[in-house]
């Protein structure tokens with residue numbers, strides 16, 4: 001005959017000590033209910049809903065921008081050197097223009113969000129970086145029309161190294177399927193490039209702050225009141241910001257003017 005042994009030396013049910021363990025005793029639960037206090041308040045829910053709505057709007061906006069970008073890919077690639085050489089163009093957010101990821105790794109995030117002293121900062125893949133990525137043979141495909149298409153999405157496995165990707169041709173706008181190029185070639189290069197963009201932004205902030213402190217020091221040395229002025233008012237950003245829509249319009253205007261000039265001659 002089998003004997004059933006019950007070990008009652010441990011509390012039942014046994015809950016492991018988790019950092020986020022929000023289980024409360026029945027007595028605490030009754031007290032909280034009496035005080036009409038919810039673990040998640042209505043205001044917290046409202047905030048969550050509003051954030052989700054804003055995310056949804058942002059997603060729609062990014063989809064529109066992505067369509068605009070790829071519709072004008074030929075224009076953008078014609079001006080690639082100018083874009084790289086013009087900081088207000090080079091630093092345009094490009095995180096929604098390329099997608100990639102792998103089995104076990106999940107999607108490769110082209111944007112990273114940080115909380116610095118309660119201030120949320122997003123650092124995104126930059127347009128100049130995406131153009132640089134497309135300079136690599138791994139990210140280029142010959143199109144049947146004679147144009148050179150660029151990879152805009154990929155997926156694969158780091159174990160087998162197999163991959164599938166899609167490229168878009170700037171000339172005929174056709175989407176091309178690309179198979180079995182090195183998965184690491186896509187994932188590794190893009191990841192390194194995003195890390196480089198993060199370093200660029202972080203170094204820029206550090207440099208701007210160093211500059212602000214030096215300027216502040218100078219003002220104090222000149223006898224300005226240090227009580228009512230602090231280094232914070234000497235901190236400045238990079239100057240003029242440019243969005244994708246403005247850049248495309250400016251590039252179109254430039255080509256139009258050049259065409260008018262050529263017709264005059």
Ligand SMILES: [Zn+2]
Nearest residue numbers: 143145169172
């Ligand atoms: Zn083509």
